[in-house]
Amino acid sequence: MKAYHVTIAFKSLAAHRRKTWAIVLSITVGICALVLVGGYYEYSFWGLKESLIRSQYGHLQIYPEGYRKNRDTDPFLHEIKNHDVLISLLERNRDIRVAAPRSRALALANGSPVELWGVDPERERELFTFFTSKRGSGLASGDTGVCQMSPLLADALGLKINDIVTLAGVRPDSQLNAITVKVQSLMGSYAEEFDRMVVVVPSSSFLDLFGTDMVHEIAVLYRNDRDLSARRFALQNQLIEQGWETDIAVWYEQAVYYSQVVEYYNGFYRIVLTVVAVIVFFITAATMSLSLLERIREFGTCLAMGTRKRTLVAQILNEAVLTGIIGLMAGAIVSFTIARVINAAGGIEMPAAPGMTGSIRVFIRFSIQAAAFSLATALVIPALAVMVPARRIMSRTIVDLLNE
Secondary structure: OOHHHHHHHHHHHHHOHHHHHHHHHHHHHHHHHHHHHHHHHHHHHHHHHHHHHHHHHOOEEEEEOOHHHHOOOOOOOOOOOOHHHHHHHHHOOOOEEEEEEEEEEEEEEOOEEEEEEEEOHHHHHHHOOOOOEEEEOOOOOOOOOEEEEOHHHHHHHOOOOOOEEEEEEEOOOOOEEEEEEEEEEEEEOOOHHHHHHEEEEEHHHHHHHHOOOOOOEEEEEEOOOOOHHHHHHHHHHHHHHOOOOEEEEEHHHHOHHHHHHHHHHHHHHHHHHHHHHHHHHHHHHHHHHHHHHOOHHHHHHHHHOOOOHHHHHHHHHHHHHHHHHHHHHHHHHHHHHHHHHHHHOOOEEEOOOOOOOOOEEEOOOOOHHHHHHHHHHHHHHHHHHHHHHHHHHHOOOHHHHHOO
């Protein structure tokens, strides 16, 4: 649109302000719905992703070659050799925030099967920053004879903070061993499967129980999650060149639950977007049709004075697009304000989804997909809504229009 086209369209909308405000209001409400629903889903997906990365996986996981295939049958068959050297090499990379070594094996906690993780407490604390609940003090460097588990597992074992739990396991030499540790902290994540099984102890306690401190995994946390596949490929080549035989996985390759949740809820998200778009279309179409019908004599007068039909159609389209832009701006301002209020109030309390341990608070997060859909809705729907009534009006004769 040229400047004078915009001016004419704006004056025409101002002259019919009652219908204009009705159209703008319908578009504004639609944009608010799209942005807020999109922000809700965006935060839900982001929160689930971050909870898995910052409680279990990190961005990349480095295993010894063959470990993932045999870890359930013989967890001590493979280990990362010279893991201290490898960790030092990784943490010299400025893009890497922390590289956390882990030893993993099956054990019994008060007679119940669990997966025991032996960790470096300081590095693990840097990685494990996304949890739903926390009681007690987390593991710290120098701690011995203590453990950390989820409230869900503690309830299943009948334990609470400062209770003693007996850990039993089979050493690599097939000898049975047991130690006692104190429950020092209860920290819950979003993943029920993880919370029901994992007990975390300092690497010194893992050594006391199993007689070995071999490292089975190094969880690598980057400062951002960009280009993880490319980073995995580059890191794999670097380690091969330096003699390490490793198996590197990206977090989402192991988080099958995350992919299932995103795929499942994306279907609902698309349905909601489609329903909102359809509602906005019909409301806008009905309001614009009424507005155009009230202006039939105006159009007949313009045609009688020599204005071409395509010029009038272009003017109607300009008005529709300008209305959409105004509605988009108003919707963006209103939805941003509502989102700020919701976030400042502490989010929206939501019940636990399937596979999660507890209820969560959902905030509104900017969604590129919702923004793009809102832009398309604001610009395309008003233009489509006026096409049919404009075509019907322009198909009539000048006499019919003037006599209406």
